[in-house]
Amino acid sequence: MRKTSLILALLVATSSLAQRDFSGVEVKSTHVAGTVHVIVGAGGNIGVSVGEDGIVMIDDQYAPLAPKIEVALRLITPKPVRFILNTHHHGDHTGGNEVFGKSAPIVAHENVRKRLAAGTTARGGTTPPAPAGALPVLTFNDSLTIHLNGEDVRAVHMPHGHTDGDSVIWFTKSNVVHMGDTFFNGTFPFVDRENGGSVRGLTTNIDKVIATIPDDAKVIPGHGPLSDKNGLRAFVAMLRATSAAVEGAIAAGKTLEQIKSDKVLAAWDSWGQGFIKSDFWIETIHNELTGK
Numbered sequence: 001m002r003k004t005s006l007i008l009a010l011l012v013a014t015s016s017l018a019q020r021d022f023s024g025v026e027v028k029s030t031h032v033a034g035t036v037h038v039i040v041g042a043g044g045n046i047g048v049s050v051g052e053d054g055i056v057m058i059d060d061q062y063a064p065l066a067p068k069i070e071v072a073l074r075l076i077t078p079k080p081v082r083f084i085l086n087t088h089h090h091g092d093h094t095g096g097n098e099v100f101g102k103s104a105p106i107v108a109h110e111n112v113r114k115r116l117a118a119g120t121t122a123r124g125g126t127t128p129p130a131p132a133g134a135l136p137v138l139t140f141n142d143s144l145t146i147h148l149n150g151e152d153v154r155a156v157h158m159p160h161g162h163t164d165g166d167s168v169i170w171f172t173k174s175n176v177v178h179m180g181d182t183f184f185n186g187t188f189p190f191v192d193r194e195n196g197g198s199v200r201g202l203t204t205n206i207d208k209v210i211a212t213i214p215d216d217a218k219v220i221p222g223h224g225p226l227s228d229k230n231g232l233r234a235f236v237a238m239l240r241a242t243s244a245a246v247e248g249a250i251a252a253g254k255t256l257e258q259i260k261s262d263k264v265l266a267a268w269d270s271w272g273q274g275f276i277k278s279d280f281w282i283e284t285i286h287n288e289l290t291g292k
Contacts (some may be wrong), residue, residue: 020064025041027071028072029073032047033176033218034171034176035173035174038220041068043095045221046059049171050079051079053082054079055080055083056146056148058169059094059180060095060100061096062091062095066096066099081104082104084101084105086167087166087222088109088166089111090192097133108140109139109140113139114165117129117135121194140155143157151172153171154172155167155170158208161191161197161204162189166180167180174218176219176220177218181222181223182205183221183224183231185225185231186224188242190276203243206232207236219232243289246285246286247285248264
């Protein structure tokens with residue numbers, strides 16, 4: 001029951017969201033580098049590029065937090081939000097779309113609009129179609145660049161990783177990259193296989209980013225504290241090692257329940273302290289490897 005409630009919270013099933021109390025959530029910002037700040041609260045980390053031209057905001061957490069997010073933005077700059085970029089469709093990253101979309105265009109990969117417009121299901125939880133005002137009005141296929149504040153803000157699609165609509169956002173002048181949920185810093189990730197996600201694809205996508213960004217780049221994860229290239233290396237090493245451990249157990253003829261009871265991921269217990277626990281991560285890897 002606990003596992004189910006955590007996944008439903010991640011996907012923002014409307015019944016769960018309605019019951020959640022956001023009054024105690026503290027929303028605060030930290031300068032990362034150059035034009036870029038990060039805002040943390042509840043849900044995915046928000047990236048913000050600020051300057052004379054206004055604000056480019058990456059993700060917007062949950063709708064009830066919009067007033068607190070607006071206060072955090074005003075403490076950084078009085079300039080208006082000019083663009084909103086969604087890294088993927090999950091509600092803890094797009095829940096504020098309808099609020100912020102009233103004054104700025106929402107931009108995302110085309111699969112984000114499709115998922116939001118159609119509604120989604122995952123792990124028995126259902127998220128209904130988003131209202132029209134929450135949908136991206138500008139979509140792209142492979143990449144898109146916003147030129148604002150003397151900064152090239154470049155969104156690049158990373159296929160079949162966390163979902164099928166993931167984008168990684170490069171702030172090229174500031175030397176910062178916002179990973180969205182392509183990167184969970186220090187914890188096992190949620191891979192939404194029912195909506196195009198893949199552990200193998202996630203691993204490939206992280207490799208691509210590591211090969212592309214400078215060694216001194218700052219990295220904003222979708223969840224967890226600010227990181228860097230070494231943090232990405234540790235994350236992808238974990239993905240490979242845990243996948244190999246589960247694959248080895250499958251090759252030895254063990255069932256999913258046996259793999260869990262044998263605690264084949266005991267060496268990575270520290271990664272299971274987030275909302276994705278070790279048994280759930282084992283199940284994710286197992287089901288992908290066995291085609292379930």
